[in-house]
C-alpha cells in the first residue's frame with residue numbers, strides 16, 4: 033500500500049526539567065536516566081533493521097530534546113544512520129525549549145546534521161507564559177530565535193498557543209505580530225486544550241477559570257488564518273502555516289497521508305501497512321522491556337478497510353490540499369462522490385467544502401470545524 037512512500041522516523045525524548053501544567057505528552061523529570069534511555073533507544077533501533085527504509089524525515093520530539101548535549105544528539109543521528117537508510121536530503125528536526133538555546137549550541141546542532149529547529153515559544157506575553165507554567169521568559173524566546181538565525185538555521189518553526197483563559201484578541205495578535213517579525217519559515221498555532229488528567233485540566237474542571245466559548249474560538253481561528261495568510265503564510269493544515277510549501281513539515285505530512293512512520297522511545301507510535309502500534313507510556317516500563325530483550329510495544333492494532341477510509345477522510349480534510357478523489361478511490365476503494373453524494377452536496381452548499389479539479393478541499397470555514405466534517 034505504501035511502498036512508494038519514504039518513511040518518517042520519530043524519536044521521543046521523554047525528559048523535561050519540569051512539567052508544564054497543561055501538557056499531556058509523556059515525559060519524566062528523571063534527568064539522570066538520560067544515558068540509560070539512550071542505551072535502550074539504540075537497542076530499539078537495532079530491533080527494526082531495515083524494515084522501514086528509506087527515511088526522508090527524522091523528528092526528535094518530546095519531552096525536551098534540547099536538554100540533550102550535542103554529543104548525545106550526535107550519537108542519536110549516528111546510530112540512526114547506522115541502523116537505517118536516511119536519504120541524503122532528509123528533513124531532520126529538533127524540538128527545542130527556548131531556555132536551552134544559545135548560539136554556540138545551535139551551531140553545534142546544525143553541524144551535527146539537524147536542518148530544522150522547532151522552538152516552543154508559545155507566547156510573547158510574560159503573563160501567558162506564567163499561566164502556562166513555562167520555564168522560559170519572553171527575553172529567552174526572542175534570543176533563541178535570533179540565535180537560531182545567526183547560527184545559520186534556514187528552516188525555523190515556532191509553536192504558539194492561543195485560547196488561554198483571560199487572553200484577549202489584542203494580546204494574541206501582539207504575539208502573532210512579534211512572531212511574524214522574525215520571518216520564521218513555519219508557524220504552528222495551537223488552541224489550548226484542557227486534558228482532564230493534567231493539573232490545568234483539573235483546575236478547569238473545578239471551575240477555577242472559564243475558557244473562550246465556541247464563537248470566540250472560531251473568531252481566534254479565522255482571524256489567525258486571515259492575518260497569517262495576509263503576511264504571506266500558507267495555512268496548509270488546521271494548525272500549521274508555512275512561508276511557502278517547501279517549508280511545510282515533511283514529517284507531519286506523513287501522519288496526515290498514511291505514510292509509514294517509525295516511532296521510537298516511550299509512548300511513540302508507529303504505522304506501517306495496516307498496522308499501528310505504540311510503546312509503553314512509562315520510562316521504567318520502556319527501559320525494562322528493552323533491557324530484557326523484548327519489544328517495548330504496549331499495543332498493536334490492525335486497521336480495517338472502513339477505519340482506513342474514515343481516517344483518510346478525517347486527516348485529508350485537515351489539510352488545505354484536501355483529498356484527490358481518484359487517489360482515494362484507488363487507495364481506499366471508495367468512490368467518495370458516489371458514496372457520500374448527498375452529504376458532500378450539502379457541505380458544499382454550506383460553504384464548508386469545495387470540489388475542484390478532482391479534489392475535495394475544506395474551505396477556511398471548513399478547516400475551522402474540521403472535526404465535525406470528519407463525521408461525513
Ligand code: SF4
Pocket residue numbers: 047048050051052055056057059094095096129152
Ligand atoms: S509542554 Fe513541552 S516542556 Fe512542557 S512538559 Fe510538555 S513536553 Fe515538557
